[in-house]
Each structure stands twice: as C-alpha cells, then as structure tokens.
Amino acid sequence: MARTSKKRGKPSEPDPAFVERLERAKAASVAQLLFKCARLLNEQALARLDQPPGAPRIRPAHTSVFPHLDLAGTRLTELARRLGISKQAVGQLVDELEQMQVLERVPDPSDGRAKLIRFAKHSGASLLDGLAHLGRFEDELGEEIGAQRMAALHDGLGALLAALEGRGPS
Amino acid sequence: MARTSKKRGKPSEPDPAFVERLERAKAASVAQLLFKCARLLNEQALARLDQPPGAPRIRPAHTSVFPHLDLAGTRLTELARRLGISKQAVGQLVDELEQMQVLERVPDPSDGRAKLIRFAKHSGASLLDGLAHLGRFEDELGEEIGAQRMAALHDGLGALLAALEGRGPS
DNA sequence: CGAGTTTGTCAAGCATGCTTGACTAAAATT
DNA sequence: AATTTTAGTCAAGCATGCTTGACAAACTCG
Known part of the structure; x- marks a missing residue:
C-alpha cells in the first residue's frame, strides 16, 4: 500500500459531477448489505448441517420450500404458485427432499391426479432435526446482535418485501 | 382446502414433538425474508435499467463490484480479496463491465504488472447514469417503508453482517 | 360421452457465478 | 544474475437453480 506515486500539478481527478454519479453507483448500501447477509446466512446455516459430502445434500433452494408447506400437505402446483417458480x-426440489426422507408424497384422496407433499414423519429423519436446528441458528444470531435489532430487522424486511412485491409483478 | 378426508378417531396427527420440529424447520423467518428481499430487490433494480436484450447486460454479480472500487482505481487482486472470490x-466481471464502458483498466504507474480498475469517465456512459439511478431506487423504497425503518434495516443488516463475518470464515 | 382443462412427470437446456489449473510478465528477494 | 513471488490472463469446467416443451392420466363441464 506504499502509495509513493506521483501527483503532479492536479489533485488527481476533480470532476465533480462524475464523482457524484460514481458515489451513487457505489451507494447501493442496503441492497449490498442484503446480499451479503443473505449469502453468508445461507452458507453458514447449511454448513451447520455438516452433511455427508458425497450424498445429496440439502441446498439453499430446498429451504425455501419449507415455509410454504402446510401440515396437512400441499400440492405441487400450489407450491409452485406460492414460490413463484415452475x-x-x-418437482425437482421435492424429488431430492423426498430422496433424503425429509418430505414425502402421498396421493391426494380428493383428486387422483394430485399428490400432497408434506414432511415425512419418518423417525430416522435426522435431517429434519438438523433443519430444526437451523431455527436455533437464527436465535443465536438474534442474541448476538440484540433481540431488539433482530425484531427491527424482521419488521424492516417484512415492510421491504411488501413494498417490493407491491410494485414489481403488478 | 376442502378437507373432507378421513379422520378416524384421532384428530389428524397429534404427534406433538413432530409438529414442533416441523415448525422449527419452517421458522427460518428472517432468513427467508432476507432471501426474498434480496432476490426481488436485485431483480427490480436491474429491471429498471431496461438494457438492450441482445447485448451484454449488467447482471447482479456486477453490482457487487462497485462498492469496492476506490476512486483512484483498485487492483484486480485487491478487488478479489475484498469480494472474497477468485x-x-x-477478471471476468471486469471484462464485461469494461466492454460496456462502465469500468476501465489503466496500467498502474507504480507497478508494471498491475492495472488499476476504475470507473470509466467516458462521457457516453449512460449505463453508469443508469447505475446511479439505482441509488434512487433505494431512496424510493425508503420513502415507501419509512426512513426510520430503512435506517433500522441498515443498522440491523450491518450488525448481522458483522456477526456472520465474525463467526464463519474465522 | 367427448372436449377441454389440470396435475404431475420426463427430458433437455440454459444463464449465472463461480472454480481450478496452467501460464506470462513484471517485481521483489537473495 | 538467479530465484521466488506477485499481478493478471487464458481456458476449461462445474454446481446451482431455474426454464421450456411435450406428455399421460385424472378430473370437470357441456
């Protein structure tokens, strides 16, 4: 970092309007924080599960399914609608989770085409235990940054999400 | 939702411990909010740029570079270190941004091997203007959810990021 | 019953955002 | 001067998380 270099005459680059635009471009601070947090959170949360390296692992995309699952079971089409994906x-996510015995598909008694997707109530589902453990992770982080801040975060994110959903897809 | 199905004797599935684990698994609320927000924010922010469909576009990964760029220019290796990637x-991100005339590479006068990466001060850089416009997007969202909440969000995310960075990579 | 819709699946493919490995040229170290 | 380190690049590859298209079986409606 020995910036012993030259600055002859001019103080580098004065250009004021340029610098302003530039600072603007750099200033996506909340968005940047959001990204980094999301990335790190996922990363570390999943690292906690320390799953076997070779076998199919639970990946970030999988976890997004859980909050949309009803206890009684939810149809695939409904899940797709809620998640906003195809x-x-x-189907692929569920396939994998089923293989890991985290979820199970049962025929919908009210519709022969449909199947209900739900948590497998399989006793050996240690992975599900692991997932439950992830809730603890959040609690820990809450302790670390303070419950109040965590609550504010929850509130702010909720509001932000509402604002975002309110505009984009229309 | 017409749960006309069978419930003989038992009220569905009483299994209390199971349900608790399950709710835990579903309860990654802050993390889930974080993800959705990050995804939507990126999506909508970039959609604002409405760039030509055929040509190389600015993608989410690009924007993560900007906050780490010094005005005087930053070396590629330093950028990689700051971003935590290879x-x-x-290099690839910079290549693309250079092609779009958003960034430029200039030889580092103090080191013949190195190049300084900085914003291109090219007059026709309408893309940079567009990027600056993204700052406005955040401001707008701030107005929508309230400046106070936005500040709390900023604070909370900062703390969360610090907590996450403090544990994982060690 | 027959037309049309809906549910889930099979198959293939693609954009993104990285990675690792090998290499050149310039600098620093000895 | 010889060796080692560092800066950047070239090339190939891969995991992830989707997509679109086509389809069979089951349901709904006229």
Missing part, C-alpha cells in the same frame, strides 16, 4: 422446478 | 472471477 412446477418442474418444484 | 481473481479470475473478478
């Missing part, structure tokens, strides 16, 4: 994409 | 990955 049925096929959900 | 030099090659940064």
